[in-house]
Amino acid sequence: MRFRSLLTIGVLLGTLSSAFGQSVSSETKDRVLLSMQNTIQRQAFVPGIDFTQWPAFLAKRQTEVDHAGDIPTFVSTINGALRDFGISHIRLLSPQNVKTRVSGVTQGFGMATQKSESGLLITAIAPKSPAAQLGLEQGDEIIQVEGIGKPVSYPVPPDNDTTALTIKRKSTGAIKHYMLAKKTYSTDQPNTLTWTNKDTAVLRIPSFSRTYSERQIEGFVAEVSQRKAKALILDLRSNGGGLVRNCQHLLSLLSQPGTPIGTSVDRRISERYVQITGGDSKDMVAIAKWCGPTSKTVKMAQQPFLGKLAILLDSRSASASEITSAVLKEQRGAVLIGRQSAGAVLVSLFLPLANTEGFEVQVPLSDYVSPGGMRLEKNPLKPDVAVEGAITETSDPVLASALKAMK
Incomplete structure (x- = not known):
């Protein structure tokens, strides 16, 4: 099982250009959609969500599906229909998306954009x-893209391995010209531990x-304890989630053994609750209270760090990051700093689609309620200290606020 954000940023950034031009046949589309329908209706579960509505959601976009001639357009159209469910952790992945997710290596330009008044605003850059x-x-x-003013779409056609861009720099307002080449690069980012002073360390975890x-x-964490740090700042900005066991592992390093992690409400628990109590199958908080925690921290070989905690969040902090933050706030008094999180917390699996040449679908299997009774899906964590500033080469206002809070 995995906690994943609705949009995995590494996949998004890595495949913006590399997948364009890969045509998709009507037969392939039919096989993908048939396998998707079988998988979703057989496997997917979220309390209160009727997954039998999928054919109706798809029918509303049938014309777009029929006209989709390449894989990215087809995948984008299908994911638009999946968003009608109003939940996270349900999406179609192309074969290229799957390769990037598994290997962490992709080919492309490495940036995401959105339309702006002048053309296209760069919203994210892959390291x-x-x-x-x-x-x-x-x-x-x-x-400008290839000399054409006010571009309305990106990337450019796939036969251009090198693309001429005219950029208005945010920092100076200057107009600059660049030749941007598609290359293979890694989307992985390292875990790091840095010290801001002798009493405070910053542990950056980009992914679970x-x-x-x-x-x-x-x-x-052992280094933090051995050096007798008084405070640890956990940087989970842009951390979109990952494996359940990794979430539990980190929490076990920062909490006493047996600390509740929360309740995952799956189909079996929901059905037992209704059968035994006659209660509402959609009342997640009541089900979690009746069931009790389904996971707890475990005893580690080393002693947990029990000093002060601050957690840095932003709008891309999702899933396992949100669970970690909620548990440490409720059970350890951690201070949340930055921006509100994604509010995308469902347990899910990536499942291959049979006879589709590498397509996968991510499906949710259960919902989550924190130990304190908070359902996080569509309910983002709000920071105790809200900070909107962006990171620059010389400053990090979110980290600066965390250091101030730790004093």
Whole structure:
């Protein structure tokens, strides 16, 4: 099982350009949709969600599906229909998306954009990507692509491995010209431990998925304890989630053994609750209170760090990041700093679609309620100290606020 955000940022950034031009046949689309329908209606479960509505949601976009001639357009159309369920953790992945998710390696420009008044606003840059190597930054605007003013879509056609961009830089307002090349790069980001002073360390965890290393994280927390730090700042900004066991592992390093992690309400628990109590199958908080916690922290070989805690969050902090933050706030008094989280917390699985040449679908299997009785799906965590400033080369206002709070 995995906790994942609705949009996994590494997949999004990595495949913006590399998948364009991969045509998709009507036969492939039919096989994908048939396998999707069978998988969703057989496996998916969220209290109060009627997954038998999927054919109706799809029918509303049938014309778009029929006209989709390439894989990215087809996948985007299907995911638009899936969003009609109004929940996270349900989406279609193309074969390229799947490869990137598994390997952490992709090919492309490495940036995401959205329409703006002048053209296209760069909303995210993948570290180590071609865009990052050119020095492009979030907030820069693309005002021309291949000499064409006010572009309305991105990326450019796939036969262009190198693309001419005219950029208005956010930092200076200057107009600059760049040649941006598609390259293979890693979307992985490392876990890091840094010290702001002798009493305070910052543990940055970019993901609870493939890059999370139990041994490395244990070493970091052991160092914090050995150096007798008074406070630990846990940086979970843009951490979209990952494996359940990694979430439990980190919480076990920062909490006493047996600390409740919360309740995952799956189909079996929901049905037993209704059968035994006659209660409402959609009342997540009541079900969680009746069931009790389904997971707790475990005893580790090393003593947990029990000093002061602050957690840095933003709108891309999702799933396992939100669970970790909620548990540490409720059970350890951790201070949440930054922006509100994604509000995307469902337990899910990535399931291959039979006879589709590599497509997968992510389906939710259960909902989650925190130990304190808070359902996090569509209910983002709100920071105790709200900070809107962006990170620059010389300042990090969110971290600065955390250091102030730890005093």
